Amino acid sequence: MLKPIFVALIALTLASPALAQTGDRTERLLAELADAPGPPGFEEDVRRIVVREVKPLADSVTYDGLGSVIAKQGASGPKIMLDAHMDELGGVVRRVTGTGFLSMQMLGGWLDQALPDQRWIIIGSKGPVRAVTGIRDIHVVPAEERTRVFPRDSLYLDVGAKNAAEVAALGIGAGDPVVPDAPFAALANGRYLGKAWDDRVGVAVVIEALRRLKASGHPNQLYVAATVQEEVGLRGARTAADLIKPDIGIAIEGGITGDSPGRNPEETQAVLGGGPGIFLYDSSAIPNRKMVALVADTARAAGIPLQRDLVQGYGDDSAAIQATAGGVPTVNLVVPARYTHAHNGVIDRGDFDGMVDLVVALIKRLDTTTVAGLRDFTP
Template identity: 80%
Template sequence: MRRMSRSLLAIVLAATAMPAFAQDRTERLLGELADAPGPSGFEEAVRAIMVREMKASTDQISYDGMGSVIAAHGSSGPKIMLDAHMDELGGVVRRVTPTGFLSMQMLGGWLDQALPDQRWIIIGSKGPVHAVTGIRDIHVVPTEERGKVFPRDSLYLDVGARSAADVAKLGLSAGDPVVPDAPFVALPGGRYLGKAWDDRVGCAVVLEALRRLAASGHPNRLFVAATVQEEIGLRGARTASDLIKPDIGIAIEGGITGDSPGRNLEETQAALGAGPGIFLYDSSTLPNRKMVALVRDVAAAKRIPLQTDLVQGYGDDSAAIQATAGGVPTVNLVVPARYTHAHNGIIDRADFDGMVDLVVGLIQRLDAKTVAHLRDFAPTN
């Protein structure tokens, strides 16, 4: 390796000594939520952030029997459920080998090609432990196998241990949660790199919407639900809905973009930075048609660019909310995100801000008369 020149060394040292750009409140919140560990069933760290932020806007906080958080605001009017899920894709330690490697049960919809040679954090009894999923060395892989995907069952977590006893000394055992190691980074142009935008971006949206609505007022009883275990079956949304019994349901999710190279136009048409989105179809639910029309009307009135999309192979909490309390008109609104269900994703701040404006405007429109119209299915002739 060549020595670094003095001028280049000076530049590097100066850059590392520079203070980070000042963050505003929203950016700090997005970073904190993205970095928090919270795979399905292990949402404690995210829940602590959500409760802290909710308490700044309301003192009416409750929990369902699975760990979802419900913040209520308003004492009269129809019941509006605003939902985002706290859990992210991750894993759980399955077993420890005699030589100190750990096998992992994946939690949520991972692609096998997203798993090899990635860094992870295992939350053990003595605190976090860094790990990496191994990968075969190219020098020994036959040419005909180099383009193949490594199946997940062939992967093991390597924590640097030499034996099972070493693993135990680290405080690790079967059942410990595993999360991607992918720290939040603010990119140029108002874009953010990080893990778990599905659905920490939604968590930040509902918190900011609650804060603004608590200050400005609204014509309904608002229930902001931060739910658990969405990635393994929409479970928390179902139990939270059982308690709330909403008249209207609004789910906020991380969307899917199709604007990076190599994408099929039919997969998704959404683009980063082109505004918040609404799903007209996904494989778990169809939105209420009148709700879709209302969302479009609010977006147009507020001059918010609104992207529409139809996506296969996607499920969201609105499906669970929709099927409770005798049937609930619902809609799924999304903040576009690149590279979901992987270690690193990217969102655009303008899409986030537009979504908050849209949600606030929508909830302010949901008075008793409007909700009655949305829930009226009687024929008009």
């Protein structure tokens, strides 16, 4: 019988130094969220953390049919959907070979060069099992192949088993979820290393914003949606929006920085530590122009630096939200992150705190009159 996935989280917590570290409440929340396993379709552990955090802050907590969490705060005014997705890049076991290796179906937009010689955790029926994707030894690789990127279908997970029976004895098999093994760590200068900042950093933002808005109040019905399966097609955002029928949608995401060496300046202009960002364009969505102006004005009034960016090859939940309920004005706000869609990313605490400040100030401005103006397209 399959054990609850929370057993895996307990084991991961015991094995990881993240939650044993000192730090304030926000740092501890970021660490717990980053370390939690949750590839698309397997968000149980992340959902458990989210529900624990939002229940004391919300008037009600409900779920859509895919498992997204919807926490409502406020009984009157326009409906504001504040979104962040719980899932991360990962995979599922595809098959087990006779010699005890496992092939993997990737979930989400992985680069092939990010996959070899990495540590992974497979969540099986008996708890987590550590694995590594192998890499060929340089001693036997021909010189002409040493700079080649090997395709993902040539990679196998090695759990140390000698045959398929030993793999089965570990409690793992086809269909089991796989996540990066990359524990949270606090770096110098208020920067945090960890996996899954896309989009656990957004999940932490919406939780902290909900906490502050509980104390200060706001003029609307705020729906915080922690959604599922964003990395495989923005699915949870659509189903959650179908239930909420929002007047306004705000997605909070992990952004992309261009400040590390060797980057093309046309890829992205955001820098770590430069403040929260706003996407003026990505491959999935063009934001509402009035929303963009309101965000910029809110940031300026609050003295929050705002980074503007346009990124190709990027999709986010605002695209799914804006195409529901007859059309919803939306915007995508981002916490800059280095090295997304890989095992190890880096974020800046100042950028995170600035985003929480911005979201709280923005929600407070979204009263009935302001929202009506944002939704008015009369020539």
